[in-house]
Amino acid sequence: MINKKMYELGSNRSAIRDLFEYGKTLANKIGKENVFDFTLGNPSVPCPNEVNEYIANLVLTDAVSTHGYTSAQGDLATREAIVNYNARRYGFTLDANLIYMTCGAAAALTIVLRSIISNEGEEVVAFAPYFPEYKVFVENAGGTLKVTPADEVNFETNFDMLKKIVSPKTQAVIINSPNNPSGTVYSEETIIKLSKFLNEKQAEYGHPIYLLADEPYREILFDGATCPFLPKYYDNTIICYSYSKALSLPGERIGYIAISPKCENASELYYAVCGAGRSLGYVCAPSLFQKVVAKYCDVTSNPQIYKDNRDELISMLTSLGFSCVNPKGAFYLFMKSPISDAKEFSNYAKTLGLLLVPSDTFGVEGYVRLATCVSKETVVNSKPAFTKLAEKYLK
Numbered sequence: 211m212i213n214k215k216m217y218e219l220g221s222n223r224s225a226i227r228d229l230f231e232y233g234k235t236l237a238n239k240i241g242k243e244n245v246f247d248f249t250l251g252n253p254s255v256p257c258p259n260e261v262n263e264y265i266a267n268l269v270l271t272d273a274v275s276t277h278g279y280t281s282a283q284g285d286l287a288t289r290e291a292i293v294n295y296n297a298r299r300y301g302f303t304l305d306a307n308l309i310y311m312t313c314g315a316a317a318a319l320t321i322v323l324r325s326i327i328s329n330e331g332e333e334v335v336a337f338a339p340y341f342p343e344y345k346v347f348v349e350n351a352g353g354t355l356k357v358t359p360a361d362e363v364n365f366e367t368n369f370d371m372l373k374k375i376v377s378p379k380t381q382a383v384i385i386n387s388p389n390n391p392s393g394t395v396y397s398e399e400t401i402i403k404l405s406k407f408l409n410e411k412q413a414e415y416g417h418p419i420y421l422l423a424d425e426p427y428r429e430i431l432f433d434g435a436t437c438p439f440l441p442k443y444y445d446n447t448i449i450c451y452s453y454s455k456a457l458s459l460p461g462e463r464i465g466y467i468a469i470s471p472k473c474e475n476a477s478e479l480y481y482a483v484c485g486a487g488r489s490l491g492y493v494c495a496p497s498l499f500q501k502v503v504a505k506y507c508d509v510t511s512n513p514q515i516y517k518d519n520r521d522e523l524i525s526m527l528t529s530l531g532f533s534c535v536n537p538k539g540a541f542y543l544f545m546k547s548p549i550s551d552a553k554e555f556s557n558y559a560k561t562l563g564l565l566l567v568p569s570d571t572f573g574v575e576g577y578v579r580l581a582t583c584v585s586k587e588t589v590v591n592s593k594p595a596f597t598k599l600a601e602k603y604l605k
């Protein structure tokens with residue numbers, strides 16, 4: 211018999227994918243130049259040239275090992291390069307024997323959740339607005355996702371609600387900073403407060419509450435913002451990192467899990483991670499891209515176009531009367547919908563060729579998300595459509 215739950219997951223596309231597919235159909239009808247697609251978080255900056263050259267060279271000169279299996283946890287040289295990079299950058303020494311290479315952050319989260327959820331109904335907390343796949347990943351591991359409503363002042367942590375939601379069933383809290391979709395970078399003050407709260411709760415419940423640092427955008431920061439390195443603040447931290455955005459390699463599927471060496475029972479947890487990866491059939495992360503990471507983990511694609519697009523869009527949209535959350539990182543812009551029903555607003559925008567993702571999909575009402583990883587041309591040419599949108603709702 212077909213698994214009903216899986217059927218439902220596969221047959222109901224996410225709202226983001228739905229809009230993206232709609233955009234392709236619309237482009238065939240009215241012309242690509244009349245569609246302004248702000249839906250997907252696909253980097254618009256190419257991977258640095260030196261990285262592309264290295265990839266070509268690897269394939270041409272060392273094809274057998276480049277395309278071969280690696281150890282399940284990943285090549286030691288790659289894991290050591292990650293340790294060295296993080297030590298240089300953040301002054302914190304991870305342990306290569308607690309790093310597990312994955313197919314991006316999505317696989318990292320799936321594996322970690324599988325390794326820390328033991329019983330049906332155990333809970334994982336996320337802060338709205340949140341990446342919608344968290345619900346899918348947590349439920350697939352047998353858990354339940356609990357969401358704290360957004361703090362709409364600074365889009366960080368709603369502590370009052372967090373205190374109500376955390377319970378003896380809580381196994382983990384997910385932090386995504388810089389955040390998709392709001393662009394918020396959690397402040398050091400917030401991280402310290404959160405760590406103190408979780409330490410108290412761990413002591414009260416007598417079991418660990420892991421902090422999952424979902425960090426695919428860690429390197430994409432603007433205006434001098436800095437992203438606190440969570441293992442420095444909270445011992446039971448597990449990093450789920452990805453090179454999808456930092457190196458513009460989303461289709462290549464490469465990232466890692468790093469268990470903080472200060473984590474309670476870190477070695478046992480690492481074995482559970484290896485077991486979860488095995489049970490999910492990952493075998494090993496792509497070998498070619500493990501080699502790329504070993505050499506280029508301290509290189510980042512140039513994020514300037516994301517900043518330029520952000521600035522241009524904020525200036526255009528605010529001058530038209532819209533209001534936006536000012537993103538300090540990642541490549542999204544969260545814009546307030548002038549009406550409470552963001553879906554209705556997004557549906558009307560569609561008639562103008564503007565594809566904006568309604569915020570309901572991220573667990574918050576009344577906003578739309580614009581991916582700013584688009585071409586400059588898309589931003590500039592979208593102005594007449596945004597002007598019509600403003601005329602409809604703001605005049």
Ligand code: PLP
Nearest residue numbers: 251314315316341386390452454
């Ligand atoms: N987490 C967040 C917040 C994301 O935005 C994404 C992708 O957009 C992911 C995880 C998954 O990224 P990856 O391509 O590394 O699997």
